[in-house]
Amino acid sequence: MSAEADRKGGSPMNPRDRHDWRLFRGDGVPRRVEMPPAPPWRRFDGGDQEAPGGEQAPSASGPAGPAPYLISPEHADVVNAALHLRRPLLVTGSPGTGKSSLAQAVAHEMGLGEVLRWPVNSRSTVQDALYRYDAIGRLRETALTRDRGEAEPDIGSFVRLGPLGTALVPNERPRVLLVDELDKGDVDLPNDLLTVFEEGEFEIPELARLPEDQSVVEVLTARAGERATVRRGRLVCEEFPVVVITSNGERDFPPAFLRRCVRLELPTPDEGRLRAIVTAHLGDDALEEVDQLLDAFLRRRAARELATDQLLNAVFLRAGGMDVTADGLLEAVLHRLGGAV
CATH class of the missing domain: 1.10.8 (Helicase, Ruva Protein; domain 3)
Known part of the structure; x- marks a missing residue:
């Protein structure tokens, strides 16, 4: 079968067999082009996919699942130390050393489910990572329901936990949280995390102020379709989450923060x-x-x-x-x- 026939709907060809790889020719001539298979790490099938920057093979569609994460026994022991100590794992190294994909590898091998991801930037705050309260949305919905003579909407529908807050939801099995590129955040962000990491709990003031008959509230989480129960405005974890923090070494962290982390330097x-x-x-x-x-x-x-x-x-x-x-x-x-x- 020719390349042109393949583009017009024939059977898929191996990229190795495709001689005419130019999908776009820049000649202004319209033509029907069938996209060839994408790289494994750029296939979006609704499942968990890892970027190829790390040493973990992308998720496979077959029953075998993703290939093993390539890590030395010495570095794997550092990961295990963080797991036993219930301490955040601070992972540093050059681009492409597998920092971000390590969290996915741990979640996959330990059967801990979907990785909660918090990509940090210069505007990131611990508050947003814990929860967000949509006061304006609640005010609008309350006015509409009153006009219709209906009961006011529950406040829990306007509180959504962020990735850090969701990681602390009480659960028999720990959740996996990836705090990606913490060094891109504000200089005070690592210190702001200390209290949450040390205490394993946080307060939602908007719920803490509710009367006693409304002390139990169901709120939304960072996972679609999931809700969590908050009692008296406080959420306390049952198992400290598996926290993987990555850094590109763009900034030093304060000693108080480093003392509470287990550090892993991945080699080039x-x-x-x-x-x-x-x-x-x-x-x-x-x-x-x-x-x-x-x-x-x-x-x-x-x-x-x-x-x-x-x-x-x-x-x-x-x-x-x-x-x-x-x-x-x-x-x-x-x-x-x-x-x-």
Whole structure:
């Protein structure tokens, strides 16, 4: 079957067999184009998917599930220390060392369900991560129900727990919380987290002020369709969550915060580990395409910051028939991460 026939609805072809990989030609001629299979880490099927930046293979659609997270026994022992101590795990390392995907690996291996994610930025606050109260929405709904002669809406429908608040909901099994790139937050954010991490509880003042006959309130959580019970405005965890905090080393954290964390520094993958990562994500056949690209990647990484997923992108394109080493294309894929673009 020709490439054109495949684009018009024929059976799917392996990217390796597709000679005409140019979906967009820039000639202004409209044509029907069938998109080829996406990289495993860019497939959106409604399940938990991991970006390729880490060393964990993407979730598979088959019964085997995701491939093992590639981590040394020494580093796995550090993770276990944090689990036993019920302390947050502070994970640092260069881009592409598997910091964020470690939380997914722990949740998958321990059967702890969906990872709660808190991506931190300069505007992030502990308050927002704990809960949000929609006072304006409640006021509007209350006015509408009064006009219709109906009962006022329950306040719990206007309180939604954030990822940190949801992680502290009482549960027999701990939840997994990923606090991603904490160093991008405000300088006071780590200290603001100390009280919550130490006490394992927090107060919702809007609910604490309610009369005694309304002391038990069902609120929304960060998980769709899930509700949590809050008594007298306080939520106290039963099992401290598995907290994985990532940092790119852009800022130092205060000693009081560091003292309460177990620290894990993930090393930059060497050539052997990079080959293992490529195999885990793209299979053994991908190694046939990796030698030249791996050499180029290692040379460029020695002079500037690169991430492992950039190598994976290059290998995937090469396997699909692209001449990734062509002028401009290799630079577009293996571009530097730091400095002006």
